[in-house]
Every structure is written in structure tokens, then in C-alpha cells.
Amino acid sequence: MTSVKEQYRGLVNRHEREICFSSLRQDSTEYQAGLTSVIGEFLDLKKSVQTTLALFSSNETLEDVATASLPLLALDYYLASCIARKQATQLSNSKDRAAIRQKFLHKSVQLDIQFLVSLADYEILDSLLHKKIDNFESTYSPTLQELYSQPSDSKDIKGAQMRRQQKIELHQKSTSLAAQISALEARMATEGQHDEILRDLYVDQLRDLSYRAFSEVEQNLSEIELLSNFISAPQEQIEQTDVSNVPLNEEGYTEKVEVLNRPLLSKSGKVLRTFTLVDDRSKSKNKVFGYGQYAPTMSVEEFLEKEFESGRVLEGGAEPKLEEDEDDEAWNDKQTYKAREWDAFTEANPKGSGNTLNRG
Template sequence: MASESNISLRGLFINALQDASRTFKMSTIEDETQELIVSSLANLKKVAQGVELAGVFSPNETLEDLSTAHLPFLLVDYVLAEMEGRMRAVDGPERMKSLTNSQRHLHAFLRRLRQYDVVPEEEKKAFSKKASEVRDPTARRELKIKQYKTEKEIRSRLEAIGERRGQTGDPNGFNDDLELVASMLLATSADEQQRDDEDDETLRETYLLALRLMWVQAQTLLESMDLELELLRNAPPPAPQRPESEQDTDNTWRLDPSIPRGGPDGKGPLMDSSGRILRPFTILPGVASSERARFQGEVFRPDHRLPSMSIDEYLEEENRRGNIITGGGPDSLNKPTTSEQLQLDSEMDGMLQGELKEEEKRQKDETWAQYTDLHPKGEGNTMNTG
């Protein structure tokens, strides 16, 4: 391929990548997003046509025979698949057409990488099975972990090479993998213009790692597209739409035809002589539905318990239960204590109550005397001396 043609194709590819990376930050239903997708697809198709006419890739070549400058063009089919999948669709058949075109480009991308043996056998083995086809939950989880580690290792190596070549940016920090590819190609393009003695091996390794990363993403995209296509194929057909004129005039299919109001003010009789309802009515709660009305009234109320009695009623009830202590004050100061009252009652000579109180006082004194003998004064206050 001539040098001028190579620069032209590379410039078209970079422009397509820039438009494609911008679409991932925008909503696909917006007209501006669709314009960028159409522009990117147009440039990508020109690039694909130019690559095909120039014979950049040959089935007789190996990966060692392919020049470093031609490696980025292996990504054209992958970017085409991404853009086809983001095309706006108004119905199921149109969405199925977009997914089919996207899958066609993805398979072409995978065939090209398989032709040049870009992906190592270990990575092929990690993605040999689809996670959705594994029934065992434990095996499916282990498979997803293995695939995630494979992808993470590739991203880590890309980041390390970028730091070694003096590029800024973390591969994990981009919004999508397409933005990563665009930024990488733009950076390498600038490096090639500024430095002619660029290490070709490092640049080649960068491109190959990007191809392997896109290969991993292609496997995930194909799996998700297969699931979406299966849902679209099994989706029920849309209901046929009735003509607007027929909808306005034909009301025989309605389950709730218009009901006469029983008069211009809607206050006519409720039923006619044959028992036909003439106007809408509301059934009010009666004796039979009083319990239902009570429950209905308790639905919308405060979430805290409201008081069921006044403060005066509460105090009266507590006083009746004996929970309120009465007395105290100056009057209780002049009243004798329980010991003094017992002494006075025991001095009532010649009366049965006096004798009983005297015996009660004697037992109380005896009990106190026994307690003081067993527990000398100051026994409990040892001041921590044992």
C-alpha cells in the first residue's frame, strides 16, 4: 500500500474512532448520537473498503509477516460491530437486523484474529465456554472469575506499557474499551510523528494487547447478543392497531358502554321499571358493613398510639389502684412513727389490743437484740482494712 493511501486510511480510522467513542457518552435515542454513529459507520466502511482493495491482509501471511502499521486495521470489524449494535431501532425486527449485522462483523473480526493466531491458547481456553450455558452455579462462578482475571491481566499490561512509553491514563478509567483504543491510536500516532526511532517492538506489543482485549470483549458481546436475539424471537407479535375512524365510531366491543345518567343533571331515578341501572351510584356503609367501615377508618391515622383518656381520668384511675402516695408535709411531721405508735398501743393496760401490741413490741425488741449481738456496731465499715 502506498504511503499516502496508508495515511488517508489511518486518518479516516482515527476520525471514526473519535466519533464512536463520543457516542458511548451519549444516549442512543438522541438524534445527535445517531448522526455520529452514521458518520462513524461511513468512515469505517471506507476504511474497510480501502483495506480490502489494498490487500493489507492476506491468507498466506502469518502474524510475523504483518507489519506493525497494519495491525490497528484488524479492529475495523470490531468497531463496525459496536456501531451497528448502537443503531436506533423502533421495533423488534429492526433491532434483530442491527444485532445480526453486528454479529456478522464480530465473527469477521474473530476469524481475522484466528487467521493470524493473535490470541494465546490460554485465553482461548478461558473463553471456550459461555457462562450462560454452564448450569452448575459453582462452575459458572469459577468460569466468570477466570475470564475476569484474564481481562484484568491484559488491562494491567496495557497500563504498564503506557506508563513505560510516557502515556497518561488508566485503561480501567475510560468509559468504554473503544475510547481506550481511540486514545491509544491517537497517542501512538503522535509519537510516530514526533519520534521516528520509536521502539517497534513496544508499539507492536501495544497493538497486540489491544487486539486481545477486544477479542475478550467480542466474546462477551456475542453472548449478550445471542440472549437478546433469543428474547426477540420469542417475543409475542404486536397487537394489530385498529383504524382511528373505527375506534371513534364502533363501541360494541367495550365492556363498559356509556350509561344513561337518568336526566340532564344526573339526579333522575336510580333504576327503571325493569330493574336496569340508569345512573352511577355509591353503596354507603350500613349495619352489615359497619365492621368494614371501622377497619377502613383505622387505615389513615397517626403511626403512634393516641391517648385513650384525659389526664384527670388517668390520675383518678391510678388513685383508685393505690398507686399514688398521699400525705406528707407538716401534718405528717406531728404524727407518731410506727415505733412510737406501737409503744403507745402496748401501754393500753387491761385491753386485749394492748396485750397484743405489748407482745408484738417484745418480739420486735428481742429480734433487734439478737441482731445487734450477731452484728456488732461498725462491723460493715472496715475502711478497706479487711
């Protein structure tokens, strides 16, 4: 009979091979069937670990947990990762598919937070992530805005900078932890699988998964927000954003993204025009790469916010130049005064009179 530890390792390998790095499209029937099978086996294993074997208890500490049982604390993480990829491919209506997808994403977020909370209970979770979870108004249903500390004033423009700084800090912690894990693996290769080294390795691997889980929570909440906008949008608006109805120019591109005749931002940062980002060329890309990821559209305001947050500041050009109106008397007077001023300047400062001694 296969042990719980062997079942877990086998499922983790399947998760990596068949779910994360599959060559199948995620919206294909074959991929979704395999995904459902893996989820079912993870659920059976979780039931066995928590109910049948009762390997973990709410009143125990990390020292009370057997070394061999530590990796099993990541079951919720792998379940969340699988459920985040579920799609209702059997539905023909796009809004119905989006609504079901939202439910899967909400469940994935709940499982990721559950994983982080369990690590916090055993004092494994990083203090920065622990503090973030404690600040959630509803622990298992956080909002996208709650993930990172925000200025007290909602109009404060430092919000994006603060989020970026916190992301950098989390990335640095994750990078440092990865180096620590590599060092422990090297020690095991030379010194053998001593329980103390193995235990430290398992704990660090759980911490590494916690950073991934937090990142996936952010991604899922972002998609949930976009799906909400898509579901609430009138059907007429959805049809208008269909790039198949957009005429092509001489170069064969649509004017949705490729042709930008005017800057997006003014010098003062004002949005000069609003449009919808639509990936027209993703259709041909999907046929080649086969990932099946159809991202919802976003407004330019959402796009710019993400650009600022990521440090890729999108700078705008000058304000649009006013068209000349020769019938406008005020405009004609202004042009006449400018011409007279220029004539007076050139008469007072003839060419070559400025640096007669050739200084400098």
C-alpha cells in the first residue's frame, strides 16, 4: 500500500508535470479532465491527512509535528494552484463562463489564505506576510487593496510607490530564501539526510511556497476584479470591443493599440484619451503556444496604474497643438505681435554681434 508521503510526492510531481507545464491548452477538454482528476486526488489525500490520520492538531506547536509530516502542510497551496486553473469550458455564454471562473478564483484565494494561516499558526510564516493577513478585514476574503499598505489619504499619489516598495521587499526575501534552500540541499548532498537539516529544509520550502501563494492571491484578485467589470458591462459594450469588427488600416493593424496618434498622458499627467486594450494578435499566438489564456480587457486608467506600480512610467507628449484659425482676429493679432517682437530682436542683435571676442 502506498504511504501518505509517497502519495503526496506523486501528486506534487503530477501538479508540476501535468498542470503547470502541460503542453495542452488550459481551456481544452483533456486538460480540464486531467485537472479535475488531480484535484480529486488532492482532496482525498487531504481528508486522509486531517481526518483519518489526524496528523495535525490546532493545539500543537511546530516542534510537535513529525519531520516527515511537514511537507503535507502545503496541501492547501497545491489545491489552490489547481483550482485557479479550472474553467467552465462546457458553457457557451461568455458571461456565464466568467461567473463560474470567478467562483473558482475565490475558492483558490480562500485555500491560499488558509495555507498562509496554517503556517502562521506554526510560526513558520514570515512576519511581513503575517502582519498583512492580520490586517485583512475578512481573513479569507481579502480585497486587492488590502494586500499592500496604502496612504491614509486615498488621493495620495504615493500609493503605487508604496506598493512597489513592498513588492521589492517581498522579492528580496524570496530570493534570499531560495539561496538558503540551495545551501541546505548542498549540505544534505554532502552530509546525508540528517533530521535537523531535513527539517530546516522542509520549513524553508514551506516559507518559499508562502511567497508564491501571496503572489497568486494578488493575481487571482486582479483577475476577479477584471471579470467583475466584464460581467457587469452591457452586452452592447462587449460587442463594440470585439476586435473582429474593427477595420484594418493599410499596414494591417487595428487602431485599438498599434496606432497611437496622440499621447496617452499630458505633461501634467492627465489622461488625454480613453481606449480599451484589446489583444488582437493573441488569436494567432494562442494557436502557436496553446496556453488558452484569454485576458479580459482593461481601461487605460487601469493600464497606467499598473505601469506606474511596476516602475514602467508611461510618459506623455506635449499638449495637442491648437489648429490655426486665420479668421480669428485675436489669433491674427497675437501672431502679428509675435512677428514684430522677433523683428525688433533681430534688428537689435544682428548676426555675429554676440561673441565678437570669441570667448568660451
